[in-house]
Amino acid sequence: MDLADDPGQARLRRDLRAWLAEHLTGEWRAGYQAGDEGQRIALLRQWQRALHQAGFAARSWPGAYGGRDGRLIEELIIFEELARADAPPDVFRIGVRIIGPMLMQLAREDQKADFLPGMANGDLLWSQGFSEPSAGSDLASLTTRADRSNRGFRINGQKVWNTLGQHADYCLLLARTDPRAVPHKGLTAFAVKLNSPGIRINPLRQINGRRDFNEIFLDDVEVPEDSVVGEVNGGWAVAMTMLGFERRGVAVMGFACGRLFGRLLDLAGSVRLRETGAPAIDHPPLRDRLAALGVQARIAVLNNYRFAAMVPEGGVPGPEGSIQKLHSTELNKAMHDFAFEIMKGADLNESAARDLFDFWGEEYVTSIGMTIAGGTAQIQRTTIGERALGLPR
Ligand SMILES: Cc1cc2nc3c(=O)[nH]c(=O)nc-3n(C[C@H](O)[C@H](O)[C@H](O)COP(=O)(O)OP(=O)(O)OC[C@H]3O[C@@H](n4cnc5c(N)ncnc54)[C@H](O)[C@@H]3O)c2cc1C
Numbered sequence: 190m191d192l193a194d195d196p197g198q199a200r201l202r203r204d205l206r207a208w209l210a211e212h213l214t215g216e217w218r219a220g221y222q223a224g225d226e227g228q229r230i231a232l233l234r235q236w237q238r239a240l241h242q243a244g245f246a247a248r249s250w251p252g253a254y255g256g257r258d259g260r261l262i263e264e265l266i267i268f269e270e271l272a273r274a275d276a277p278p279d280v281f282r283i284g285v286r287i288i289g290p291m292l293m294q295l296a297r298e299d300q301k302a303d304f305l306p307g308m309a310n311g312d313l314l315w316s317q318g319f320s321e322p323s324a325g326s327d328l329a330s331l332t333t334r335a336d337r338s339n340r341g342f343r344i345n346g347q348k349v350w351n352t353l354g355q356h357a358d359y360c361l362l363l364a365r366t367d368p369r370a371v372p373h374k375g376l377t378a379f380a381v382k383l384n385s386p387g388i389r390i391n392p393l394r395q396i397n398g399r400r401d402f403n404e405i406f407l408d409d410v411e412v413p414e415d416s417v418v419g420e421v422n423g424g425w426a427v428a429m430t431m432l433g434f435e436r437r438g439v440a441v442m443g444f445a446c447g448r449l450f451g452r453l454l455d456l457a458g459s460v461r462l463r464e465t466g467a468p469a470i471d472h473p474p475l476r477d478r479l480a481a482l483g484v485q486a487r488i489a490v491l492n493n494y495r496f497a498a499m500v501p502e503g504g505v506p507g508p509e510g511s512i513q514k515l516h517s518t519e520l521n522k523a524m525h526d527f528a529f530e531i532m533k534g535a536d537l538n539e540s541a542a543r544d545l546f547d548f549w550g551e552e553y554v555t556s557i558g559m560t561i562a563g564g565t566a567q568i569q570r571t572t573i574g575e576r577a578l579g580l581p582r
Contacts, residue, residue, distance in 0.1 A: 190498050192491065194266070201266055208243050209274045221277060226400065230314075230356045233280045237311030247285050247309035249502075254293070254301055255309030261497050265441075269490065272444035280353055284308035284315035286438035288361050291430045294505060295419045300380065304359070316354040317435075318362035318381070318405060319428065321347060326568050328363070328428060329373035333407065335364035341414035342366070342379070344387075348405040352562075355392045355403050357383055361431070362407075363424050376424030379416045386410070397554045435563040436510035437496070442559060443489030443517035449524050450486040453479060456528055456545070460535035469531050482524055489517045508576035515569040518559045525553040 194202060221232050240246040241255070249264045250256020271279075279285075289308045292301055307313030324331035333346025344364050354360060360381045367375030383390065387410035392400040419427045457470035457479055469475050496509045528549045537545065560566045574580040 190495065192494060198263065198266055201263055202270055205245055205267060205270045206274075208245070209270070209276070212239060213274055213276060227356075230280065233277055234311045234314070236277055237279075237281045241310040246281070246311075247289065250289065250293070250305065250309060254289075255306035261500070261502060262494065265444075265493055265497055268441045269444045269447070269493075272441075272448050275448065280314060280356070281308065281311065282438060283317055283352060284313065286441075287317065287431050287435045288315050290434045290505075291361075291427060292418070293503070294430055295427055297415075299415075300418065304380065313359060314353065314357040316351050316357040316360045316383070317431070318348040318351050318354070318360040319431075320350045322349050325350075326565060329376070329425070331363060331365060331376070333362070333364045334368070335366050335377060335379065335412075338411060340411050341416065342377075342412050344379070344381070344407045344410040344412060346407050348407070349393075349402070351390075351403045351405050352401055353403075354383060354405055355390050355400070359383060360405065361418065361427075363428055366424075367422050370422065373425040375422055376428070377421050378418040378424040378427035379412055380418055381410065381412055381416060385412065395554065397551045399551070430505055432564060433506045433510055436514040436569075437506045439559060439563045440493060440496075440510065440513035440517045442521055443486075443493045443513065446486040446489045446517060446520050446524060449521065450483050453482065453524060453528060453531075456549075457531055460531065460537065460541075460545075462534050463536040464534065466536070469535060475531065478527060482520070482527060485516075485520050486524070489513075489520055492516060508572050511564070511569040511572040512577060514563060515566055515573065518556075519566060522556040522560055525549065525556040529553065 221229060224232060237246060244257050245267050247254075247256045248259035248267060249261045250258075252258045285308055289305055292304060296304075304313065308315060319328055319331070321331050321333060331346075333344065333348065335342040335344045337343075342364075344362070346364065348360075348362065351360065360383055362379045362381045363376055364379060365375050366377040369375070381388075387408045389406040389408070391404040391406070393402045393404060394400055395402070454470070457475060458468055460469050461467060462469050462472055465472065470479070492513050496506070496513050499509055500506050532542070532545055532549070564572070575582060
């Protein structure tokens with residue numbers, strides 16, 4: 190494939206860079222940093238609105254659903270430029286990158302019209318309710334029940350690791366509707382309003398102080414029949430389609446690895462080693478590893494474009510998404526590990542050490558989580574072995 194931008198793509202890159210220079214100002218960043226959790230989410234909703242108005246959100250979606258009828262490659266160019274500019278966290282990623290593309294494949298027309306434009310333009314924040322305390326990798330074993338009721342279904346159970354649910358408007362929730370069927374055939378997907386009576390959301394505080402995830406307790410939650418997404422007892426198809434998009438969505442982290450490499454170079458160039466007194470970047474073994482990480486970071490960026498080119502426009506990503514997800518998340522973690530290795534050997538006074546730790550520490554913890562989200566690295570290896578390489582089960 191030709192990796193050079195064509196004139197339209199080059200224009201898109203230029204336009205986005207100019208837009209970011211104008212909108213992602215020091216003042217914006219300072220306001221964001223100073224905000225509490227609620228203020229930050231409000232700012233991120235505004236940010237999504239602004240991106241959408243400028244044509245940089247959900248660009249590959251059909252115009253009728255809030256998109257710009259663009260090509261997937263344009264979306265990747267946008268992600269690459271946003272990562273390069275260290276753009277704010279994308280809290281709409283679960284809707285725009287995972288749930289929205291699934292809805293386009295499997296939802297009814299009225300659901301597409303109701304949900305997609307709001308996802309794209311920052312009005313509707315979505316979350317994903319798959320995992321449970323005893324159902325993560327083995328998702329088909331989930332026990333949250335949805336039983337028939339007068340109005341539709343009554344849901345009871347518990348979800349966990351639900352990202353951003355405490356701020357979200359909706360949750361795409363998987364529940365068991367046929368307990369007699371084999372596990373993956375008795376599941377149904379629902380679009381559940383998170384302010385429904387009977388829902389309690391309990392944010393979980395992480396080691397880095399953030400509250401990215403929630404437990405969700407569902408106690409006789411009534412949902413209408415038309416909240417079913419896909420077929421009743423057809424939830425597995427919804428889940429698998431979403432996981433395909435999720436892996437590609439997480440793999441966009443490959444672009445962040447490109448930016449992270451620049452930070453590693455800065456770090457290695459700016460600290461001196463205790464042992465030699467010389468800058469870390471001049472130490473041959475560290476330099477070798479830095480070069481190897483730089484090569485991998487470039488591969489992660491190119492893989493995003495390569496795999497996008499392999500999936501037909503509007504298609505569902507296959508096992509190639511697992512290759513990309515595994516590579517980019519493990520690389521991201523390895524780069525953070527390496528930053529800590531440099532810091533460990535560096536001659537730092539206490540305040541410099543604290544500044545560096547503040548900077549790298551929080552993302553270090555997140556880098557471990559990303560190897561788990563959307564299916565663990567072990568599960569990705571199994572998928573690659575069985576579905577991409579055709580190895581025996
Ligand atoms: C950052 C982040 C965001 C998340 N966001 C959401 C969300 O929004 N919504 C949601 O529903 N869930 C979310 N999750 C949960 C995520 O999907 C699960 O954590 C993941 O699927 C693993 O499940 P588990 O944690 O129960 O671990 P387990 O499945 O219990 O796995 C434990 C260990 O055993 C290994 N293992 C399990 N089965 C196998 C196997 N067959 N072969 C080899 N090894 C195996 C795993 O690789 C892992 O190392 C998120 C997780 C993270 C880290």
